[in-house]
Amino acid sequence: MWMRLTYQRWASPKPSGCLLLLGYTPKQLEYGTGGPSVLSHLYTPQLLQDAIGSLAIQSLEDYETELAEGNGHKGRSAVIGLVASRSSSKQQPQSFK
DSSP states (O other), X not given: OHHHHHHHHHSOOOTTOXXXXXXXXTTHHHXXXXXXXXXXXXXXXXXXXXHTTTOEEEEEEEEEEEEESSTTSEEEEEEEXXXXXXXXXXXXXXXXO
């Protein structure tokens, strides 16, 4: 249910619009350094690929990094970044690292 509601917000950027997402992966549950504590609220590359439908993926990368975003989000973190657009032309993928 949560993913379906979230997808409805993503599915329609304006023409030539762009979707930017930075979230946590399931591995984040091992770190406990912030983010959702519910597995279904975490992202995997496959889940995002399936969810974005016809949007063109410009970049999709999961990685680990140190975050310092206040007391609730501090320390080693397992994150995922996505850039997707309605544009049919793909640009050179960019790294989030």
